Amino acid sequence: MALSPAAAAARSIAARFRVDWPGFVLDVDLALPGRGVTALFGHSGSGKTTLLRCIAGLQRGEAVHLAFGDEVWEDSARGLFVPTHRRPLGYVFQEASLFPHLTVAQNLAFGQRRVARTERRVSLEAAVELLGIGHLLGRAPATLSGGERQRVAIARALATSPRLLLMDEPLAALDLKRKHEILPYLERLHDELEVPVLYVSHSPDEVARLADHVVLLDQGRAIAEGGLVDTLARLDLPTAFSDEAGVVIEAQVGAHDERYHLTRLDFAGGQVLVARRPEAPGRRLRFRVHARDVSLARSRAADTSITNLLPVTVTALADADTPAHVLVRLDAAGTPLVARITRRSCDQLGVAPGCAMWAQIKTVALLA
Amino acid sequence: MAIDALSTADWAAVWLTLRLATVTTVILLLVGTPLAWWLARTRSRWKGPVGAVVALPLVLPPTVLGFYLLVAMGPQGPVGRVTEALGIGLLPFTFAGLVVGSVFYSMPFVVQPLQNAFEAVGERMLEAAATLRAGPWDTFFTVVVPLARPGFVTASILGFAHTVGEFGVVLMIGGNIPERTRVVSVAIYDHVEALEYAEAHLLAGGMLVFSFVVLLALYTRKGVKAWR
Missing domain, CATH: 2.40.50.100 (RNA polymerase II/Efflux pump adaptor protein, barrel-sandwich hybrid domain)
Structure with missing residues (x-):
């Protein structure tokens, strides 16, 4: 279950991105742990979603170097860019983004079918069980509640046996009740899988509950980074936590x-x-x-x-x-x-x- | 009843019309799909000009389009020289020439519904597919085409029906050669010119019913929500 320190280090994520758009700059150089949940935390507009999309290859930056362990996914100096569909990652969007023309079961199988058999480490059954969606398999996405949809989306991403799971505020579009419905599943994910997770959030409570490691983003820059407990207790970073210190x-x-x-x-x-x-x-x-x-x-x-x-x-x-x-x-x-x-x-x-x-x-x- | 009432020549015109519309629709789906996809996705500065060219037949008199196609496909025209050099011969007054004219003339009726359908699929679905390891072609056939299916149906119906209903371009490029370029709309014109109103009624009535049924099917289908 637990990785040796060397194995964890080999899987760490080195991400250097520069994005320069009118009115928005993202400029980060991060070394993120290859295990546990790392929260990308900040206000809206701080660049956390852009950073996640860049890591997924959904968005291109300018001066980019991105390596996952010893695999280089992107290096603008060499003109190297591995397209999203060739990166072994799972992505959960803010809205579930299920395919409306497929049933829940077909949605789950969509990604898994495209992964080589030898690379499949998470079975469909395990993903279904972990997210508690066994009773939904035959349903159409349109008939599901928001919380159910998001659980299916998470299971769909897991079924591709990702080596890195990216989650972009997966709870933000849900009401409080649905959030509490999903949080326990996210905690199980954390406890039962050894897939490293990058979790974008602007909610201190979600971060406190789920993260092991925190990157605090502000106006496109990483202003603090470290273990959850130490980072949250820092006094020089009151802006993001303000009244919630x-x-x-x-x-x-x-x-x-x-x-x-x-x-x-x-x-x-x-x-x-x-x-x-x-x-x-x-x-x-x-x-x-x-x-x-x-x-x-x-x-x-x-x-x-x-x-x-x-x-x-x-x-x-x-x-x-x-x-x-x-x-x-x-x-x-x-x-x-x-x-x-x-x-x-x-x-x-x-x-x-x-x-x-x-x-x-x-x-x-x-x-x- | 109609079988006896229609002359062999008129049946040939009906058959030719259906063949022309079918071939044209198939070619338009093959050409129009990538074109509509490009128009739906591109941020190129050519999007506007290309979109405008595709839409031209909506506003131009068919005689203008027919005239330029005739010139281009004629012995002195650029297309005519190529077809002659290839040993195909000249296209005006042939079935192939009619197909070329119809493809241009019905293009917007296929490209625009497809473009709208592709735009409605949305960027997010494509991104979701990419994060689930589907490459661009894979995504197109397994996500975009099924989601844009209503657009494909509309495009096929409109492309087919519009080709059946064309007159000016056909007359300019195809002339009026029985069994080769004489389609129903031209045959009706001939019957009226010859004061054969009974025959004209049969063909014209048939066209009216056909067009109404097609449009009825289209408009009733739009009320049905395929997926929500």
Whole structure:
């Protein structure tokens, strides 16, 4: 299942693109991991979809060098361009884009038939099972709901046994209910397949829930790149996250407290109590802590209703989205946290880098 | 009843008309499909001029088109020299000449419905096919043609019916040679000239019914939504 580091490195993606259109420039030079989910994250117009389309070969850039592992897909210096249909990738568009003249089953078979038998690693049955669309096979795309259509589109892409899966905001065209219908399938994809995924999104929640690695794009440039936890906790990148500043923490279900109906989540920097979860102890969960839900105290408050108190060290301060607030970056035994407090409190408490303090976490948002 | 009423010469004209329309439609689908595809997809500055040339027969009197084709295919014309050099001989006043004239004259009736149908398929379907490993030809035959099928049906019907209904170009290029270039519309003209109104009625009535049925089929079909 897991790749050796060397094998993963061999599959990494080197992408250098320059696109220069009137009013829009994309200029990136990225080395993306060849495993896990990498989110291309940014506002609309930041160039994330253009970048994805360039990687797929659906769009041509100017100064381009694109390599997938040791295969070069595009090199404008040598005039090399591998057309989209010869790149071993799967692509999921924002709208499902199923072929309306084919049934669901025929849509799924369309791509798979065109892949050499020896290259087929994902069976139709496996793709159908993974996306839970067995009952839809005989239907026409026009009779499906938006969420069902998108699941078929994802299965159709998987059935080509792609070595790289590109997803362009696959949930953006869906309402909240449908999003929650599809997210678990995307998580299964992440857990059960070893195909690297590039996932375009402008939703911090989707990114926090699905991604392992984040590339933050702004006006056609990659302004930050790195692991999910570290990148989200960076204070110098507030523009994209603005009012949603916060961190993502990977935790494990520790134990259940049946009396108070609580569940303990353990992570590197300590533990938090949350309302009783259905997951069994040992299950991995991600949760988000919004900066606005974290307050600071000089000492461990005993007379508070807040359950979750963590000893932290202040590592940095930065301006928040309003002049009345500041963002404080904290370190909880290796796990980064961000607090958003008023400038007044900051001065009164004498918050400065190096201070040892207590973080009071009002609520955490579980991403599952 | 009609079989007895129509003379052998008139039956020959009917047969010739159907043959001309069939051959013309087949050639137009073969020539018009790539042309319509190009017009639907290109961003070339030639798109406008080429589209305009294809549409010319819609507005030109058939005599103008017929005149230029006659000159071009004549012994001094560029096409005429080539056909003579190839040993085919001259095309005016032959069935082949009629086919050439009809192909030009009915071109917009085939190209425009196809172009509209291709444009309606949309870029996204082509991109989806490419990401599913289908090359351009593969995509054309397995995605574009099935999705543009209503356009192909409309183009065939209009191309066929319009060729059946042409008169001016045929008269200019083909003249009026029984069993070779004398089509139904010309035969009707002859009957009227000769004051043979009964024969003219039969052929003219037949054309009227044929055209009505064709258009009825076309317009009723458009109400049917093939795929949504």
